[in-house]
Amino acid sequence: MDQPALWMLSISAFTAVMLLLGILSVAIWLLTVVFAAPPPPATASVVAQSGSPAVGDADAPTLAALHAAVQRRLPGGRITHVSALPGAAEREEEAR
Numbered sequence: 001m002d003q004p005a006l007w008m009l010s011i012s013a014f015t016a017v018m019l020l021l022g023i024l025s026v027a028i029w030l031l032t033v034v035f036a037a038p039p040p041p042a043t044a045s046v047v048a049q050s051g052s053p054a055v056g057d058a059d060a061p062t063l064a065a066l067h068a069a070v071q072r073r074l075p076g077g078r079i080t081h082v083s084a085l086p087g088a089a090e091r092e093e094e095a096r
Helices: 003-032 060-073 089-095
Strands: none
Touching: none
């Protein structure tokens, strides 16, 4: 097979593959639009109360996210203590 014929065959094969991928992407997009999943049900947000032992260590949105994650993973679970990891400055001071 001479060089120009091989070059044209490669270009036409690449074009055909790109066209097929484009058609498939449109088909997948249409399927996701037509068969869209219903939105998840609204859940009650978990907000830390002032009597919680973890309130002094983190802000309320962070605690709410932690409590929600624990409730989702372990229903009925509780967080009893939250503390921050030491930053780079604290680690250097501890190393001295």
